Amino acid sequence: MQHIIDRFISYVTIDTESDPNSDSTPSTEKQWNLANKLVEELKAIGMEDVTIDKHSYVMATLPSNVEHTVPTIGFVAHFDTTPDFTGKDVTPQIIENYDGGDIVLNEKENIILSPNYFKDLLQYKGQTLITTNGLTLLGADDKAGITEIVTAMEYLIQNPEIKHGKIRICFTPDEEIGRGADLFDVEKFGAAWAYTMDGSQIGELEYENFNAAGVKITFRGKSVHPGYAKGKMINSMLIANDFINELPHDEIPQETKGYQGFFHVTDIQGSIEETKLQLIIRDHSMKKFIKRKELVSKIVKKINKKFSKQFGADIAICEVKDQYYNMKEKVVPVLFIVDLAEKAMISLDIKPLIKPIRGGTDGCRLSYMGLPCPNIFAGGHNFHGKYEYVPVESMQKAVEVIVKIAELTATTDFNNTEEPQDTREKKDKKKKK
Template identity: 55%
Template sequence: MKHVTERFIKYAKIDTQSVDEMESVPSSEKQKNLAKVLVEELKELGASNVRTDEHGYVYATIPSNIDKKVPVIGFIAHMDTSPAISGKDVNPRIVKNYNGEDIILNDELKITLETSQYPAIKQYIGQDLIVTDGNTLLGADDKAGIAEIMVMAETLLSNPNIKHGTIQIGFTPDEEVGRGVDFFDVEGFGADFAYTVDGGEIGELEYENFNAAGAKLFIQGTSIHPGSAKDKMINALLLAMEFQGMLPVQENPMYTEKYEGFYLLESLEGGVDSAKASYIIRDHDKVKFQQKKDNFLKIVSYLNDKYGEGTFKASIKDSYYNMKEKIQPHFHLIENAKKAMEDAGVTPIITPIRGGTDGARLSYMGLPCPNICTGGHNYHGRYEYIPIQSMEKVVEILLNIVGIYTE
């Protein structure tokens, strides 16, 4: 049986970075390279109905080996890694028996994982950590989830004495760019309930997430030679700055935590004549979420009154919603996941997600799907790390969930 570490490192080395602003799914064809590997491995393990499609989704079934009818449980993870930093030539390194001190990731580039900046790492003294070489992200988000699901599958398929109902497995592309379930076959997947294995540190259990929207802002200015600009020039970049200045200062993500929502200016490009800005808008509370979107458009209207109709054009598109209202009627998903963690000696940490997962959208597509931990830390950056012992515990938690629903 392959250890979860071996599987994770293998998958981490396959470049699957997704691409923003692409209409196709997957947004990068290279994600299918990992999909092909997973299809072959699942077939070798003896899974049933193993398949992939033109979009790169991977599906498989572990058939029931019991006579009674129990809920069909699914486990889902995503194959892509974040566009925030390179996912090419990932070179994981294992730090054995971590001593609690700073970890030099790249001596040549002077990149160090400092405990003063990331103090949570000290809880893993004595454990074995997988870290980056400082040049790329690690990819534990979410290749750790894939590895953990695959080891769970191998354990069940190679040990017929472990009794279980039907288990469905799904691996998705493009979660990091918000299109992870655009073409997910919920009906064909055939699960009654599911879990995304896409959380952070060991013990995390999440069934609340942001309501989310993306906003595009276009500003039309007037360019003219600065020597004759008086009363004629309208600088689109300055108008963009004026718009940003009218958003609530305290609702910048750098000042928010827990259930507090925000506006985030993700990008601004252009010049005097015209400019484009991209925002994301987030809030856990549906009413406050709508208020934020309304406020965004009110500022646009105010500035158009000030500078002339058509100076500002805005579009807002909802991305996903808080899964809480879809999970609460099936709260056994949370209670059973808590028990599975406690049975593994893990203390559940129930927190709201300050982001979203595939599970949020799946919950609104008819598949209630909370999120559980992978064990990783510092996602989307070169300081990402994951304790091997945490990955082993997640495998145990997944098997415990299977056992609970079998009982």
């Protein structure tokens, strides 16, 4: 346990916040600090073919220790942290034998991590938690995943009696700004399939995610002296507000869960003359995803038609850009890779929580790049903010899952493992109901 704690803290205390406004990869120079550290650490524990490319993607190999042919598998995690909340000067706190009560993260600022609000805390009573000091995020997303992968590789190297095939690992930059897979060299990685260690609570196993799009709309107006504005002024901020009010009020993040999609306004900046609005569209169903994009276009056309005579041109300019798609389409044909992870968890007395991701990971992008890549828990909770925490026992279990998947891969006959697709589809429909 202490080994995992020390490794994790050595990672999270390095600031690796990514920057969506940067055009470089990695998007921030400081991400190199952890990337280079990982290269040296992987060499030190005995990994082979350790490489880092000009964009800071770190790859390494654990060679097979069996004579028969085994599929090459991979494990992936990202080392950047979200720009949504500061990752500078992270000061972790270790709470041993958690008693189930409030945790004071910062007494001066009266910041408290309470099970009255975050009920998941109660399932970790008696365990060791790592929290923030209330002023930064923690970085368990996804430095917990990196900790688990490195520790699992180290364990397999130190215990050669555990049989496994060739294992490839990769640590990526800029996942938090949606660019983690942009320059991922799938051919160089050379795995038949992989797993991202980027989920949340213990037991999570995911092979479905949102279809995602980003929308940028510029609303134009006409500024006139307010005392003489009758029939002349066009306030672009009010038009932007009209657009928002046309969206379904109950299809927003705070009103949806499970397989329910949403519209989410993320940014609005404006004046009378011009207002820029950004939103994201999310849905697991491709059919519904397309309809959501069509609705945005329909509302924009309605607004343009309303002001066409008064403004003399389109008053709203809309740009919709797809970001990523549901990995399910690429994983279902090789669903045995999900079954393998599920079997590993069950053998370790971990209850698998197979559910859709209400978001996306590098894995969904990689799946469409030819590397099927379900997502496995890393153990953390409340990502992207000051209430983030991770139970150390969950990280220990994630290490065990990685080791067990490697072991099962070396002993499984993959000619007879595929579950009929329609059986799994029926299970999915029951879950949705």
